Amino acid sequence: MVRTVEKLFGMNKPKKAKVLIVDDESDLLQILEDLLVDYDVIRATNGKEGLKKVLTEKPQAVITDITMPEMTGIEMLMKIRETNSDLPVIILTGFADVKNIRQAWKLGAFDFLDKPFEEEMLLSLVKNAVEFGNPAASHAGIQAAKKRIA
Amino acid sequence: MSEVDIELLNCFIDESSDLLIKWESICFELEEAPTEDNWNNLFRVAHNLKGTSRSVGLDAIGAFVHRVEDGITLAKQGKIFVNKEFIQALLKAQSILQTWTQDVKKDPSVVFDPTPFQPYEAILVTGGTGTTEVTAIQATEVKVVEAVVKEAPVPQATAPTVAQPKDKKVKANGAASQSTMDETIRVSARKLDQFIQMVGELSIQQNVLSHQNASSPATGDAAQQSHYQLRKITRDLYEKALSLRMxxxxxxxxxxxxxxxxxxxxxxxxxxxxxxxxxxxxxxxxxxxxxxxxxxxxxxxxxxxxxxxxxxxxxxxxxxxxxxxxxxxxxxxxxxxxxxxxxxxxxxxxxxxxxxxxxxxxxxxxxxxxxxxxxxxxxxxxxxxxxxxxxxxxxxxxxxxxxxxxxxxxxxxxxxxxxxxxxxxxxTSLSLIDALIVKLSDLDYAVPLDSIEEVIDVVEEAVSSTVEGGEAKRMISLRNRVVPLLRLDSYLKTQRSKGTATSCNKALIVRLGKNSVALQVDEIGEQQQIVVRQLDEKIGNVQGFSGGTILGSGDPGLIVDVEGIARKYFLMFHSKEEAA
Amino acid sequence: MSTETNVNDDRYLIYRIGDETYGTPLLDVREVVEYQKPKFMPNMESYFSGVINIRGSIVGVVDMRLRFGQTSAVAKMPALLICESDRGSIAAVVDQVEAVVSIPDTEIEKKPPVVAKVEQEYLLGVAKIQGRLITLIDLKSSLTEMKVIQKAA
Structure with missing residues (x-):
């Protein structure tokens, strides 16, 4: 019975995609969560916790800050790429953060969201990430990650 | 906006050129078949371009491409009406980016300007917004577009032979993009040219050696053998080097x-x-x-x-x-x-x-x-x-x-x-050709072997002289044909062409379409493989020559453009004949 | 003019053409090579002596002695000055290369009263060194802009 109801619901409304947000500022986490109403949002407050949740929760996309205690967003991305070449990771970046952007792109980041960001941009990036995922957006960084894993 | 340094900029230009080519070809595919695969491919390309531009600090490009990306997402999800006009907008975006990359190559200070895209901007989002109400103008627009779209599938249905090679092309492209990612390295064209130049010089020296060996052969089988090997390797090496530029x-x-x-x-x-x-x-x-x-x-x-x-x-x-x-x-x-x-x-x-x-x-x-x-x-x-x-x-x-x-x-x-x-x-390649060395007024010239049909002996009995239009014209019978016989040196204005008649008893037959001419030369020398050197601008436009080379003797030599001379003869001949 | 880039360098290559002594900014001359007999090339101006092989590339040769209206009498040690521009290299035959000297700007008479032979636009000035008059010319521009191909008859 329950299954049937779910199925009915499911036909009208597809299952929400799971998105992991990682940041050490709880204010920002709250803003992100409020904006991502169409997604099933999971939180983490640093890279280490984020990495753990990637493995346990299996999100479809990740949004992460760079500067965080314990493990930075870049380090987390690096770790994620050791086991998962495809997971789209969106990096929150500050003004003129070209060096970090370059490094993250090489590591196979999916996209970059400049702070302060607009709601539209955030939703657009997350939508693209869920829609196309990293296999579609495979670039040199992803190729390299794939090779390493293989 | 962040500063972009030149090296990063060049990096971007390099990478983006491949992506922009793919962008264009995928758009053509989409026009024929808007499949999910094609949308994914286009998104991937646009997305890579965005990431690459962001990673070198070209944020304006990143933002521009992002707007296109959004359009692609909407299109893929079917939320937007995809027609020729939409594909045109995608192509316009591509051409704006391409123009900028070309401009910035010449002048790094050129700022990316997305304003030419403004008229197209709306097309990327219209499907998303105007769902319920369609105004009259929009309706007619759509009609026209539909009419065009209707015609589009015709070639697909009626001409499967056309579609086939295209499909192949896509596959080839896809495969290439997969493998080139990590199997190619970028080398600057300048370095490559230096390398080829040096291999060319090696090949010239080898030729000089062969030349000397021919006049005073090295003693011993071993020396001859290794000389032969060296010649073969040099040739192979040169060909490989040239193929790098293909x-x-x-x-x-x-x-x-x-x-x-x-x-x-x-x-x-x-x-x-x-x-x-x-x-x-x-x-x-x-x-x-x-x-x-x-x-x-x-x-x-x-x-x-x-x-x-x-x-x-x-x-x-x-x-x-x-x-x-x-x-x-x-x-x-x-x-x-x-x-x-x-x-x-x-x-x-x-x-x-x-x-x-x-x-x-x-x-x-x-x-x-x-x-x-x-x-x-x-x-x-x-x-x-x-x-x-x-x-x-x-x-x-x-x-x-x-x-x-x-x-x-x-x-x-x-x-x-x-x-x-x-x-x-x-x-296929401009640089290495087989040439015949001919002598004119004591000077050696190279003639590309490809342009010569045959070399004949000029026997006086076969030559007939006529006077046409006040000018002496000589013809030579060649098997069943009669072809005009010209002195090559009269076309090159060499020093001694005015008076002294040397014993020109050889002629090169040059064919141009159905016509042939016989070009008389003083002497036929050996056949050589020559490296074509571009003459610089200053001396490169001299009539009658197509380039220069270094001959086996080490002397510079000029390559005679016999085909050009033949063409000039035939063109002038018809007008001159009647003018007189 | 090509010398603009060399404003900080006051060294000149001094050479002789006929009885006269000329100087050219040193950095405008890529190299000086031993004279080799140029290979004749048809359809060119008379002062264009032909082409030579400089390490595998074909370089045109202009006889400065003929260019300046003097006869090209065979000198004891003629030399070739190679100038390079973005349009390629070109060599100039001169009678003898003498020295490299520094001539400060202050020693150069920019608008000398009479200097024959050299076109005004290629004349950089005249300097007097140890009593000898040296005509300073912009050889590179002069060679680059020189017309060498004969007009088709």
Whole structure:
């Protein structure tokens, strides 16, 4: 019975995609969560916790800050790429953060969201990430990650 | 916005050029088949471009591409009406980016300006917003677009042969993009050229050695053996080195395809483009220099070659004209073919125009191919009305000159009412050719072996002299033909050409289409493999020569353009004959 | 003018053409090579002597002695000055290369009253060194802009 109801619901409304947000500022986490109403949002407050949740929760996309205690967003991305070449990771970046952007792109980041960001941009990036995922957006960084894993 | 340093910028230009080529070709695919795969591919390309631009600090480009990305997402999800207009917007975005990358290459301070895209901006989102109410204007627009879209599948259904090679092309492209990612390395063209130059010098030295060995052979089998080996290795090495400069013609063809589509839509003709042989490779320089003449030729095909659709219908032809662009690999050359199924060249009109312009005095003696060749004369244009498309003062003579400079040959085949076919035969590589050394007034000249049909002995009995138009003309009978006999040195204005008659008892037979000429030389030397050196601009435009080389003796030598001389003879001959 | 880039370098290559002494900014001359007999090339101006092989590339040769209206009498040690521009290299035959000297700007008479032979636009000035008059010319521009191909008859 329950299954049937779910199925009915499911036909009208597809299952929400799971998105992991990682940041050490709880204010920002709250803003992100409020904006991502169409997604099933999971939180983490640093890279280490984020990495753990990637493995346990299996999100479809990740949004992460760079500067965080314990493990930075870049380090987390690096770790994620050791086991998962495809997971789209969106990096929150500050003004003129070209060096970090370059490094993250090489590591196979999916996209970059400049702070302060607009709601539209955030939703657009997350939508693209869920829609196309990293296999579609495979670039040199992803190729390299794939090779390493293989 | 962050500062972008030059090195990163170059990095970006490098990477983006591949992506932009793919962007364009995927758009063409989408026009035929808006499949999910194609949308994914286009998204991937746009996304990579965005990431690459962000990673070098080109945020303005990142933001621009992002807007396109959003449009692609909407299109893939079916939330937006995809039509020709939408694809046009995607192509426009591509061309804006391409223009900028080309401009910034010349001047790094050029700022990316997305304003030319403004008229298209709305197209990328309209499907998302205007779902319920459609205004009258929008409705008509959509109708027109639908009409166009309806026609689009026709070539797919009726001409499976056309679709087939295209599919292949896509697969090849896809495979290449997968493997090139980590199996190629980028080398600067300058370094590569230095390397090739040095291998060229090695090859020259090797030639010098062979030359000396021939005059005073090294003693011992071992020395001879190793000399032979060295020669073989040097040759292989040189060929390998040259192959590093080879590039597939696909990007050129893609540009031509684009040109055809753009012109067709701007003058309101319906045109189908068939492209095959994109994998055929040509030297980088040849690729760069052939684009312009080819563009001009396809432009002519669409603008003048193809009839307006009402005329086509009246003639019982399919409404849509076809322009096919092909590349065919031959043993030591590549043929590029541009063919249309239009009205064909009109011999009478060409003749009439040529006579009006004083290019020809009498028409009787000209063969069909000679008449066609007239369109390559400076100042000749077959267009009845000057259109925006090719009425820009650039005639086929410019095309001819460009192809000449690449040592190419053009052949025209045309049948009235059926179409015209231009075949351009180009040497695969410009640099290494087999040449025959000939002596003229004590100086050695190199003649490309490819241009010589045969070498004959000039026997006095076979030579007949006539006086035509006040000028002595000599002919020599060659088997069943009689061909004009010319002294090569009179065309080169060598120092001693005025008086002293040397014992010229050899002649080179040079064929140009159906005609041949015999060019008399003083002496025939050995056959050598020579490295073609481009003469610099200053001395490079001397009539009668196509380049320079270093001969086996170590002396500089000039390469005689015997085909050019023959062509000049035939062109001048017909007008001179009557002028006198 | 090509010398603009060399404003901080006051060294000149001093050479002789016929009886006269000339100087050219040192950095405008890529190299000086031993004379080799140029190979004749048809359809060129008379002062264009032909082409030579400089390490595998073909370089045109202009006989400065003929260019300046003097006869090209065979000198004891003629030399070739190679100038390079973005349009390629070109060599100039001179009678003898003498020295490299520093000539400060202050020693150069920019607008000398009479200097024959050299076109005004290529004349950089005249300097007097140890009593000898040296005509300073912009050899590179002069060679680059020189017309060498004979007009078709």
């Amino acid at each position: 590039q597939p013609v696909q990007p050129i063809f893609q540009r031509l395809e684009r040109t055809v589509r753009d012109i067709a839509s701007s003058i309101g003709k319906e045109v189908k483009v068939e492209v095959t042989g994109g994998e055929v490779e040509l030297d980088k320089t040849v690729c760069e220099k052939i684009i312009e003449p080819l563009t001009h030729m396809v432009r002519n095909s669409v603008d003048h070659g193809l009839e307006p659709s009402d005329m086509r219908t009246a003639a019982g032809k399919p409404t849509a004209g076809t322009v096919s662009i092909r590349a065919i690999q031959e043993s030591s050359s590549v043929s590029l073919i541009i063919q249309d199924d239009g009205r064909g060249l009109d011999e009478e009109k060409i003749l009439k125009k040529a006579m009006e312009r004083g290019l020809v005095k009498d028409s009787k003696s000209l063969s069909q191919s000679e008449i066609f060749a007239l369109i390559f004369l400076p100042g000749f244009s077959t267009a009845e009305k000057v259109t925006d498309v090719s009425g820009r003062g650039v005639g086929m003579d410019v095309v001819m000159r460009a192809i000449d400079a690449l040592k190419g040959q053009v052949n025209i085949g045309s049948e009235k009412g059926k179409g015209t076919k231009f075949s351009i035969k180009l040497p």
